[in-house]
Each structure stands twice: as structure tokens, then as C-alpha cells.
Amino acid sequence: MLIRTPISSFASRLNQVLAGPMLGKTTNKAIIVLSTIIGLLFSAGTQADTSVWRVSSGSNVIYLGGTVHLLRPSDYPLPDEYEDAYQDSDELYFETDITAMTTDLNIQVQMLQRLTYQDERTLRTVLSTEAYDALNEYAMSTGLPLMMLEKMKPGLLISTLQVLEFQKLGFTPQGVDAFYNSRAMGDGKNTGALETIEEQIGFIAAMGEGNESEFVLLSIADLEDTEQMMAQMISAWRSGNARQLQELFVDDMRNQAPEVYDSLLRQRNLKWMPQIEAMLRDNDKEFVLVGAAHLVGEDGLLEMLQARGYDVTQL
Numbered sequence: 001m002l003i004r005t006p007i008s009s010f011a012s013r014l015n016q017v018l019a020g021p022m023l024g025k026t027t028n029k030a031i032i033v034l035s036t037i038i039g040l041l042f043s044a045g046t047q048a049d050t051s052v053w054r055v056s057s058g059s060n061v062i063y064l065g066g067t068v069h070l071l072r073p074s075d076y077p078l079p080d081e082y083e084d085a086y087q088d089s090d091e092l093y094f095e096t097d098i099t100a101m102t103t104d105l106n107i108q109v110q111m112l113q114r115l116t117y118q119d120e121r122t123l124r125t126v127l128s129t130e131a132y133d134a135l136n137e138y139a140m141s142t143g144l145p146l147m148m149l150e151k152m153k154p155g156l157l158i159s160t161l162q163v164l165e166f167q168k169l170g171f172t173p174q175g176v177d178a179f180y181n182s183r184a185m186g187d188g189k190n191t192g193a194l195e196t197i198e199e200q201i202g203f204i205a206a207m208g209e210g211n212e213s214e215f216v217l218l219s220i221a222d223l224e225d226t227e228q229m230m231a232q233m234i235s236a237w238r239s240g241n242a243r244q245l246q247e248l249f250v251d252d253m254r255n256q257a258p259e260v261y262d263s264l265l266r267q268r269n270l271k272w273m274p275q276i277e278a279m280l281r282d283n284d285k286e287f288v289l290v291g292a293a294h295l296v297g298e299d300g301l302l303e304m305l306q307a308r309g310y311d312v313t314q315l
Contacts, residue, residue, distance in 0.1 A: 050081040052315045057280040066292030067176040081315040089287035091190045096200050098181045114205045115156040122150040131213035155207030158219040165226040194272045266299040
């Protein structure tokens with residue numbers, strides 16, 4: 001299902017709040033943007049022990065941790081292995097610069113410009129009658145006026161609707177990566193990013209491009225399963241049930257949207273690998289926190305690292 005693909009992971013980051021007249025003159029209400037729908041973790045085994053891996057090359061070590069980008073207060077404290085890896089690390093790396101996403105007004109303006117239609121197009125003109133009617137019915141059921149959404153591109157539209165569903169279930173932007181980004185700032189630890197914010201915005205902007213109606217219809221169908229999906233996701237993350245998580249998310253994306261799978265997972269993993277390998281050649285210890293979909297499977301970071309001869313151990 002397309003809703004289960006990382007809209008950046010994106011997407012995501014849900015920490016980004018876009019304020020202003022983006023939805024027209026009817027509202028100044030902030031809209032939260034999800035940079036990644038999948039923020040989970042699963043391992044290569046059927047039943048994992050934890051969500052963190054130690055990767056080593058001789059005496060050089062990094063840690064890889066899968067993240068859930070949205071959590072409930074009841075999901076804390078995190079598994080002990082996260083804290084162990086954090087304490088043993090000199091630097092933290094995230095998918096993108098989380099702090100800039102939440103504090104840089106220029107970034108927020110750029111997001112508004114790239115994630116909304118800046119010409120005469122609206123969702124009514126872009127979507128088929130079937131898709132637009134389905135969207136209108138869904139919006140009415142949530143109490144969200146469709147006119148607030150008309151200028152959103154599909155990636156922003158679905159991200160926003162998904163976030164609203166998460167909020168109803170008690171999820172907040174204080175996920176694993178946001179939590180440790182704040183910790184690193186407070187402790188004076190250096191942080192880095194695997195890709196630029198501009199790249200992440202581009203991923204969201206491209207979602208559904210060329211097949212907008214199909215993307216919206218499939219995504220709305222998935223929204224109805226949000227509660228069940230999130231319950232399964234958190235449970236699998238806590239227990240490390242790799243098979244369930246792969247079936248729920250990665251397999252769906254690869255089978256139903258191979259182009260999305262290639263661009264959002266495989267190609268990004270390949271691009272990140274030189275950076276990760278460079279970390280394995282220095283003397284510092286890095287803790288790399290990414291959406292778990294990037295870790296698992298034949299195109300996941302864990303298998304790529306093992307194939308290149310690195311020692312990968314689950315904590």
C-alpha cells in the first residue's frame with residue numbers, strides 16, 4: 001500500500017510544522033508534515049533481540065539504530081540498547097538536519113513552495129472524479145474542510161492526513177530520532193546528516209507524481225487501517241519481529257510500487273553507503289539513526305555492510 005511507503009523517512013520528519021497561509025486565506029492553522037511514514041526497525045532475523053546493531057571493521061565501530069519517527073509517551077523509555085549505543089558514541093547521524101527543519105524559516109518557506117501547487121492547479125483539477133470524491137468524503141469524516149487541502153501536492157496531502165490519524169491515537173513527533181537529537185544538543189555531541197533537507201523535500205514533492213489519483217485512492221484506503229497498522233508496527237519494533245515488519249511495509253512497497261521502492265529505499269541506501277563506510281575508517285564512534293526500512297532486506301544497509309565484509313552484530 002502506498003501509504004506505507006516512506007514519504008521521505010522520510011518523510012518525515014513529522015517534526016516539521018509549516019505555518020502560514022499555505023492553505024489559502026481560510027486558515028493560519030499549522031500543518032504538520034511527515035517526512036517518513038515508515039520509521040520502524042526490524043532485523044534480518046525472525047525474532048530480533050533489539051533494535052540496534054554494532055558494525056565493526058577491525059577496531060573501528062559504528063552503531064546502526066532503526067527509528068520510529070512518531071511515538072506515544074507510553075512508548076518510553078526506549079530499549080536500553082539505544083542508550084548504550086548513545087553513551088558509547090562520539091557523534092550522531094540522522095537522515096537529515098532535524099534542528100534546521102524545525103527552526104529555519106527559510107526551509108519552511110521552501111517546503112511551502114515545493115509541496116503546494118504554485119500555479120492554477122488544485123487537487124480538483126489534478127485528481128479524477130473518483131479520487132476527488134473519495135478525498136472529499138474522507139475529509140468530511142475527519143471534520144477537515146477540503147478547501148484547506150486544495151493546493152497541496154499529493155505527497156503533502158497524504159502526509160498531513162496520516163499525521164492527523166496518528167495524533168488521534170496519541171502519537172507525537174517525539175520519536176527516536178527527535179529524542180536523541182535533543183539529547184545530543186543538550187550534551188554537546190556533534191551531529192550530522194546523511195542527506196540534505198532539500199533532498200527530503202524533493203522526495204515528498206515527487207510522491208504520486210504522474211499517478212496522483214491512484215496514489216490518493218490507495219492511500220485513503222490505507223488510512224482506515226492506521227490504528228491496526230500502528231499497533232502492529234510498534235509491537236513488531238519492540239519485539240524485533242523482522243518478518244512481520246518486512247511483510248507489512250517493505251514487501252508491499254517493492255511489489256506494488258517498485259519505482260518508489262527503488263528511489264526511496266535502494267538508491268538512498270546506496271548513496272549513504274560511502275558515508276557509512278567512511279565512518280568505519282575513522283577513530284570516532286558514530287550512532288546512525290535511520291528509518292528501519294533502510295536496514296532490512298536484500299537492499300538494506302545491514303546486508304550491504306555484511307556483503308562488503310564488515311562484522312554486523314545485533315545488540
